Amino acid sequence: MIYLDNAATTLHKPPQVGPAILSAMETMGNSARGSHGGSLDAAHTIYDCRCKLAALFRCPRPDRVVFTSNVTEALNMALWGLLQDGDHVVATDWDHNSILRPLRHISQERNVGVSFVHADSNGNLLYSDFEDLMQPNTRLIVCTHASNLTGNVLDVARVSEIAHRHGALLVLDAAQTAGSREVDMAAMGVDVLCFTGHKGLMGPQGTGGLCIAPGVEIHPYKVGGTGVQTYRETQPVQLPVALEAGTLNGHGIAGLSAALDYINQVGVGAIHDKEKTLTMRFYQGVRDIPGVRVYGDFSGEHSAIVTLNIRSYDSGAVADALWDEYEIAVRAGAHCAPRMHRALGTVDQGAVRFSFSWFTTEDEIDTAIRAVKALAQE
């Protein structure tokens, strides 16, 4: 299989991830639920992973790294926990249903207004909209760091400056960027960073979380046992337990921690550069094929995604042909990004997304280019 669906999940993981999970399965009790060796082993492993994530994302304190089961849960937690009655929020056409649906539900349950920054037909956000949409009651701007459809990358510092100048927070969805490019909360001015462990961080599924800047308080979302302060009737207020009810995915976190070791060894810069080279190689190989239309803007920062359509062929049929005839795994359809498809005019056709990782090879890229070429000639 040539796996080019890394924006959905990375299939190829660093060699130490599996053994780290296995090792944890043999030694790990329940973190923070006891003081015996098994429990302490779990606590150390989890704390260690918090420290690595804090360092990677420049989150000032490891106790402000909160684990969740995926980035969707992290975004639900951030949005439900920050938005109160009477607030206003600015989101964008880039955003995934992991942002859009929580906002829709919150706006129904609480009196919260939502405005959207639009994207043009190249998928570029109209940055001037951010400024225009800010209101006195705008609590936060939420946006994905890179569109999961086009791969266009947000100018985070620019958006953060607007948010902060208006007294609002910036919640950044790093689902498509964490591990693949520099995500520096401090330098970029990110107040809440939401990440997933199983994509660019190359860890197991069932991991993810939030990094929360000092001074930002998120009201508890999922509540329950924490192993501490049992007699307190409400959720403890200190991080991370304020947002971490129930037993964490210790085994998965052990795998994520091992993946972070690998990333630190290779370097995020090297990963970014390699993925960029692969992405541009594929883009340059397909953009001039007659009948192929590539979406997004490749003149600036771009994630490891190239999305295209071939003539008016249904995107699902193209993906099926790539799989059946070439064993190339890609993603077709709507990608949980409804507003972005509307901006691109691809609601009916969907689009075929090729997404790359550190483990993708140039040979795989070249095979995929030849496959697109062949399908476009049919």
Added chain:
Amino acid sequence: MIYLDNAATTLHKPPQVGPAILSAMETMGNSARGSHGGSLDAAHTIYDCRCKLAALFRCPRPDRVVFTSNVTEALNMALWGLLQDGDHVVATDWDHNSILRPLRHISQERNVGVSFVHADSNGNLLYSDFEDLMQPNTRLIVCTHASNLTGNVLDVARVSEIAHRHGALLVLDAAQTAGSREVDMAAMGVDVLCFTGHKGLMGPQGTGGLCIAPGVEIHPYKVGGTGVQTYRETQPVQLPVALEAGTLNGHGIAGLSAALDYINQVGVGAIHDKEKTLTMRFYQGVRDIPGVRVYGDFSGEHSAIVTLNIRSYDSGAVADALWDEYEIAVRAGAHCAPRMHRALGTVDQGAVRFSFSWFTTEDEIDTAIRAVKALAQE
């Protein structure tokens, strides 16, 4: 290490669990996010696990098995998704903070009344309270199947009959029983069963879920992408995606599925019988030791827990001595069960919980008995 903290998490897993996770790490894409081999592999593995759980718990349809990251999330989902303004709920002194804290938060955010069935100093629930506490607006009774502190087991059919006669639902927290004793939703009359994967089911951490009886509708809690119905602004209504936003813990679910194969091979009845034998062996070995006080009622159904105190010794100090001197892992303190400690009169002292599993040996039990005896003589 003699691991007797299985009520917190089972450390010893069936031999096929680790390899199943490793195998999934090598083949699994993102379930329901594509139609290539990797994605279908994930979808099959997850669906297969739903089928096994539905069969184990006698949930009539696999699509009514919903995965979460732990039982706490399942309970939050059930309670937030069922309780509306003006409702009333009956809970019990047995309940863990995974029930108590969601109820507290819900009662604060929505106009929901909460009444509690009390336990006596043996830890037995006063069943007549259930009937007395029912009100015309009682939406549900929620209770744990077995106290995580005393091991006393609920007469589920009795409570279910009361709930249903009053037009209420029964939400059962099977954190301490799933995998270790028969949990038959149909026969017991359970409307929503909440379970965790890493305790009696002997799977990895980061797994758990709900089984939802036909006709019971739970309002979505965590919302976001589902890989289907992208253009729908709110969460899709059909199960399981209505309650499963974002990427599932496919790797963990693969491990859980392997654990279920082991459980099915051994048989829940055999597991229950062995754990009962071990529990009674320990109970009979410690109950008459001078200075030892055992909590709970061992005359009827009981889970694989024996909780005790030695003289007026701080429970944490006893647990530390068991670990330091004998390498026996137990859990001391409050166990996230504040109301139960109040009923037992052990708020200040806490209690020392010994909890057993299918993999516990009689030799380990005997060593633990000798250790308690020695500590009681100090």
